[in-house]
Amino acid sequence: MKNPVRNASSMKLDNMLQIIDRVRRAPVSRADLARATGLTRAAITIIVDRLIREGILSEQAPTPDKPGSKPIRLDLAGGGLYFMGIDISRVRCSVCILDTKGTPVTQTGFPLDRDSDFARVLPQIKDSMRQAIGTLNCPEKLMGIGVSVPGPVDTAAGVTLNPPNFRMLQGQPVLDQLREVWNGAIWIENNAVARTLYEKNLGVARRFANFMVMIVDTGIGSGLVLDGKLYRGTGFAGEAGHTSIDIHGEVCVCGNRGCLELYAAIPALLRRHCADRPDIRSWADLAGLAAAGDEKCLAVIHQEAAYLAHSLVNTANLLDLEAVILTGSITCHPELLLDSLRRQVQESRITGAIHSLEILSSQAKAEDGAACAAMIALEKFLAGETGWNR
Ligand SMILES: [Zn+2]
Structure with a gap:
């Protein structure tokens, strides 16, 4: 141990952060924290008392009808940091x-x-x-x-x-x-x-350790969380929009051929499939008309699902993901797209019979x-x- 003072202080910080992170995920009792972290009850008490004093944690009120029946659970105090x-x-x-x-x-x-x-x-x-x-x-x-x-x-x-x-x-x-x-x-x-990171910490991906967030908007971007951590590669991981879905497709500005973004980014989709429909200028127009029963719009949404499914199956097979979260303008009226996408991905995924791959729509708004x-x-x-x- 070359630097015991620094190590002790670093361990103390790690323990405090670990406790804040556990409580952040869901309110827990001190005993739950001891089991989850491997720290002693005494150590938990010292750290928790300090975090309560600093206004970072608070104790939840006991259930009114059964006072004392359950251990008091800890929650974030909200305004601490x-x-x-x-x-x-x-x-x-x-x-x-x-x-x-x-x-x-x-x-x-x-x-x-x-x-x-x-x-x-x-x-x-x-x-x-x-x-x-x-x-x-x-x-x-x-x-x-x-x-x-x-x-x-x-x-x-x-x-x-x-x-x-x-x-x-x-x-x-x-x-x-x-x-x-x-x-x-x-x-x-x-x-x-x-x-x-929003989906990981506040959004629909909080319960997953291996997932991809795909932004489908004027372009297509993505982010990966693997084993609970953001995956960066050498710094620029997540260019799902520039993975190919057609080796004979047109050449993209990135140099690749048949990039997903050339087909499934919303302006590209509308240019390819809705050029004869001046009433469709956005995904919201398309999804709204499809929901009202417009056959052409339903077919275009199914086509968009096919483009995305092709790419998602490749990624899911490679990384064995638990979930894919769609975000961006495409989450306006997402039900028809999600139904088609889930069906097409499930039919093609190699682990389809072993475990599920959840495909969800983000609850985050553009703002x-x-x-x-x-x-x-x-x-x-x-x-x-x-x-x-x-
Ligand atoms: Zn490209």
Whole structure:
């Protein structure tokens, strides 16, 4: 043991974070915590009492009709710690602060457009950050800030690379700029990563350890969680939109042929299959008409399911996933698509007879981008990377 002081303090932090994470998933008793973590009851008591004193955990009231019949369960206190999210999309910059339960305590933002200029927008982003931080009674309880952006990002340098159709964010040192407002822990990620972390922590994927989140919108992106952890590969994992579903298909801008995005991204789908229907300009139009019984629209939704199924079966067979979560505009009226997709995937999947693969629609709304970004900071906090309690 080269550095016993550091090791002891690091172990203490790990134990505290482990307890916060367990309670965050579902209220538990002290005895449950001892069983789940392997810590002694005495150690649990010391840590839990401290977290209650700091306003991070609270004790749930006993059941009124049977007082004392069950051990008191611990829950998150809500306001103990805070996480900020900043989502910069092509149409809006949104800023929010969530508490440990994921409840928004403040939200703000402003519209953007394709002609927005980063130098001109930056003061507005900084003002929104100051405004949000200003609403906190204890700004020192802000644990970190997550920033999400479209397109590839150099996460280590905090610099955006070359997001398609978004000139404003070409090669911008976003984090260096934002540190002028807040010099604490801050990270930047692609918005597919942020959406994946949202599903993992607050969304429908909370019960899964191996899943993919697929964003189907103007493009197709995805994020992977394997063995309970975000999978990055060498940094850019999750380009499901650029996996091929047709080796003879057209050449994509990425250099591959027959990429999923060329068929199943919503504008591509409508261009291919609805060019003769000027009344269909969005997925919402298509799904609404299909739900009303329009045969042509039903066929197009079935075709979209076929495109997605082809790709999902490949990924599910390769990684043996438990679940796929669809998010983005395609989750507007998702029932018809999901029915067709589940059927087609189940027919083709190699482990179809062994275990289920759940295909679900995200409950996140388009306006939840900042909450998704805040999950970047929450994940870093739970990994002990925010500097909390050191
Ligand atoms: Zn491609």
